[in-house]
Amino acid sequence: MSLLSLIKEISPQLLEGTLVTLQLTGFAISLGFVIGMFLALGRLYGRGPVRKFCIGYIEFFRGTPLLVQLFIVYYGLPRYGIKVPSIVAALLGLGLNSAAYQAEYFRGAIQSIDEGQMMAARALGMKKLQAILNILIPQALRIVIPSWSNELIYTLKYSSVAYIIGAPELMAQAKFIAAENFRYFEVFLVVAFIYLVIVSLLSWILRIIENRVRIPGLQTS
Amino acid sequence: MTSIFPLLRGTITTLELTILLLAIGLAIGIFLALGQVYGPLPVVAVINIYERFFRSIPALVLLFLFFFGSSYFGLSLSPFLSAVLALGFRSSAYQSQIFRGAIQSIDEGQMMAARALGMKGFQAIKCIILPQAIRLAIPPWSNEYSSVLKDTSLAYAVGVVELVREGRYIIVRTFEPMLVYITIALVYFVLTYAGNKLLAFLEKKLAVPGYELKLKEAKSTKYER
Amino acid sequence: MSDKTIILKIEDIHKSYGKEKVLKGISFSVKEGETKVIIGPSGTGKSTLLRCINGLTKPDKGHVWLDGVEITNSNVNLDRVRQSIGMVFQNFNLFTHLTALDNVRIGLVKVKKLPRDVATEKAIAMLKKVGLEKKAHLYPAQLSGGQQQRVSIARALAMDPKLILFDEPTSALDPELIGEVLYVMKNLAESGMTMVVVSHEMGFARSVCDEIIFLDKGVVVEQGPPDVLFNHPRNKRTREFLCKISELYGESGER
Numbered sequence: 001m002s003l004l005s006l007i008k009e010i011s012p013q014l015l016e017g018t019l020v021t022l023q024l025t026g027f028a029i030s031l032g033f034v035i036g037m038f039l040a041l042g043r044l045y046g047r048g049p050v051r052k053f054c055i056g057y058i059e060f061f062r063g064t065p066l067l068v069q070l071f072i073v074y075y076g077l078p079r080y081g082i083k084v085p086s087i088v089a090a091l092l093g094l095g096l097n098s099a100a101y102q103a104e105y106f107r108g109a110i111q112s113i114d115e116g117q118m119m120a121a122r123a124l125g126m127k128k129l130q131a132i133l134n135i136l137i138p139q140a141l142r143i144v145i146p147s148w149s150n151e152l153i154y155t156l157k158y159s160s161v162a163y164i165i166g167a168p169e170l171m172a173q174a175k176f177i178a179a180e181n182f183r184y185f186e187v188f189l190v191v192a193f194i195y196l197v198i199v200s201l202l203s204w205i206l207r208i209i210e211n212r213v214r215i216p217g218l219q220t221s
Numbered sequence: 222m223t224s225i226f227p228l229l230r231g232t233i234t235t236l237e238l239t240i241l242l243l244a245i246g247l248a249i250g251i252f253l254a255l256g257q258v259y260g261p262l263p264v265v266a267v268i269n270i271y272e273r274f275f276r277s278i279p280a281l282v283l284l285f286l287f288f289f290g291s292s293y294f295g296l297s298l299s300p301f302l303s304a305v306l307a308l309g310f311r312s313s314a315y316q317s318q319i320f321r322g323a324i325q326s327i328d329e330g331q332m333m334a335a336r337a338l339g340m341k342g343f344q345a346i347k348c349i350i351l352p353q354a355i356r357l358a359i360p361p362w363s364n365e366y367s368s369v370l371k372d373t374s375l376a377y378a379v380g381v382v383e384l385v386r387e388g389r390y391i392i393v394r395t396f397e398p399m400l401v402y403i404t405i406a407l408v409y410f411v412l413t414y415a416g417n418k419l420l421a422f423l424e425k426k427l428a429v430p431g432y433e434l435k436l437k438e439a440k441s442t443k444y445e446r
Numbered sequence: 447m448s449d450k451t452i453i454l455k456i457e458d459i460h461k462s463y464g465k466e467k468v469l470k471g472i473s474f475s476v477k478e479g480e481t482k483v484i485i486g487p488s489g490t491g492k493s494t495l496l497r498c499i500n501g502l503t504k505p506d507k508g509h510v511w512l513d514g515v516e517i518t519n520s521n522v523n524l525d526r527v528r529q530s531i532g533m534v535f536q537n538f539n540l541f542t543h544l545t546a547l548d549n550v551r552i553g554l555v556k557v558k559k560l561p562r563d564v565a566t567e568k569a570i571a572m573l574k575k576v577g578l579e580k581k582a583h584l585y586p587a588q589l590s591g592g593q594q595q596r597v598s599i600a601r602a603l604a605m606d607p608k609l610i611l612f613d614e615p616t617s618a619l620d621p622e623l624i625g626e627v628l629y630v631m632k633n634l635a636e637s638g639m640t641m642v643v644v645s646h647e648m649g650f651a652r653s654v655c656d657e658i659i660f661l662d663k664g665v666v667v668e669q670g671p672p673d674v675l676f677n678h679p680r681n682k683r684t685r686e687f688l689c690k691i692s693e694l695y696g697e698s699g700e701r
Contacts, residue, residue: 063367066374072398195282328539431585
């Protein structure tokens with residue numbers, strides 16, 4: 001069977017896997033966004049124990065492999081009565097992991113904002129929380145876009161690890177097909193190509209967005 | 222208690238993998254970076270494609286490509302060797318970006334002054350540009366160390382008996398997944414921490430007194446993870 | 447004076463960047479032991495001219511002879527040529543990762559392949575010449591601008607060049623640091639070094655140089671001994687430029 005007819009045969013199944021991969025990535029990055037934002041604020045403005053918890057969380061998730069984190073969620077937690085399907089475990093693991101990285105990007109962005117912004121907001125009579133929400137975060141979100149784009153692509157690529165705990169994404173489908181037709185190399189070549197296309201497409205879109213939301217005249221470093 | 226020995230063995234394999242990958246990535250990465258900065262256009266284009274390939278495809282897919290690809294072409298590399306090659310080349314793509322950024326952050330006057338002294342191009346690169354670029358590259362390289370260390374765990378998927386797989390074997394015997402995985406996580410954590418500390422120490426030691434080398438900002442954002 | 451040998455001769459140098467013609471046929475020659483100062487408004491290609499002389503920039507057209515040998519010839523080894531032409535840059539360009547001593551020594555060791563101890567001795571002698579032997583083990587970032595520029599002069603000097611090119615050596619310096627660098631350059635000129643200096647330090651030009659070359663819009667507008675050029679400039683553009691310069695830098699310029 002030629003590579004072309006092979007591609008034709010396996011593409012429906014791979015497409016299905018690709019969709020799961022994209023959904024998984026989308027949910028994980030969103031979960032990471034929300035938790036990451038709280039972690040960043042907690043690390044920057046939190047009191048003693050809150051701050052310590054945020055730092056501990058970030059350092060733990062950044063200092064250990066995603067695979068081990070997924071194993072802890074999927075194989076470790078059931079011991080304590082928390083049993084979730086593999087796709088949920090994958091989503092949780094990826095999201096919690098990405099949160100730690102996103103938190104650091106947010107923190108970097110917030111810290112890079114000139115102190116004068118906060119001062120000016122407080123001088124207007126805003127409370128600290130108001131200043132953070134209305135002045136700092138909107139600016140930080142724009143600054144963070146390049147690193148955040150990077151993080152999105154990382155999450156997409158690392159979502160492939162979820163196959164190891166059995167989430168039915170692209171890799172899992174590929175492995176499944178290959179186990180049937182024994183054409184491992186060709187199948188993974190197609191998978192590599194799919195990732196290459198998605199990643200390239202995504203970077204291109206993200207670059208366009210980056211240029212769109214740039215504030216005219218403001219140089220962010 | 223009987224679990225300590227396999228964990229230790231796994232840790233050593235993980236470290237071996239990490240060191241091999243970083244070494245391969247370093248050797249190739251520096252060359253790629255030099256090619257990108259000083260090479261002719263076709264060389265630059267080829268390196269760009271190489272980089273794009275290894276940076277866009279997930280580590281896990283690369284592992285499978287190398288592992289199954291080697292037997293497809295009749296080479297049949299061991300899981301360990303295919304992991305070393307796949308992840309080593311991958312790291313070279315990331316490291317080339319690190320070193321390219323570092324080289325490009327060095328003031329052009331340095332090269333000019335070196336050439337004005339009569340140095341040949343490669344002499345100037347070896348004696349003037351690289352010593353400065355390597356110092357600049359240490360902080361992002363430290364990031365790359367952490368990434369590579371953690372990514373060695375993916376070699377688990379092609380059957381390399383590294384730390385995570387040793388852990389898996391222990392769990393089959395003991396039915397203590399949480400305990401084992403938390404322990405393994407801690408091992409990684411300590412290795413990451415210790416490696417970063419070591420590199421920070423190196424950075425301090427190599428620092429040029431009174432001079433703060435700076436990476437150009439835009440370039441450093443690319444390898445944050 | 448006239449029986450001295452010509453060290454540097456340049457003829458009809460042209461250079462453009464894209465559509466912009468920076469140099470449009472520059473010719474002059476420098477005799478052994480002479481100091482020539484090139485002046486002219488910014489953007490007239492003075493730095494480009496210097497870089498064309500030692501081949502850091504390739505001229506589009508024209509010839510350069512060093513000591514009777516044409517170095518614009520394509521089969522000349524430029525690396526060898528550059529060993530005998532020292533260059534001092536506006537921004538010093540000291541190698542940031544090397545101490546003052548190593549900066550002076552590296553050319554001797556890596557390019558001239560001198561044994562290390564010989565090179566060290568020579569490097570220290572050169573640093574002494576610029577009055578910085580006590581700073582030998584400091585890094586560029588630990589030195590003032592003036593000191594850095596003196597080290598870079600020592601670095602050029604150590605190679606025993608036939609001539610040294612100075613590209614605005616004092617314009618990146620704080621005013622109070624200019625004097626020490628000019629002092630070193632003056633001594634150098636008086637000791638018989640052949641020098642081509644791009645500079646607007648009129649005091650220096652007046653007291654040391656043999657000829658001033660006024661460059662504007664890519665051509666030599668006027669050249670002559672400082673007395674003549676300062677007191678009786680023939681060209682209107684020269685007059686205007688000298689007026690502007692003396693406003694900026696002070697008439698006498700005796701620093």
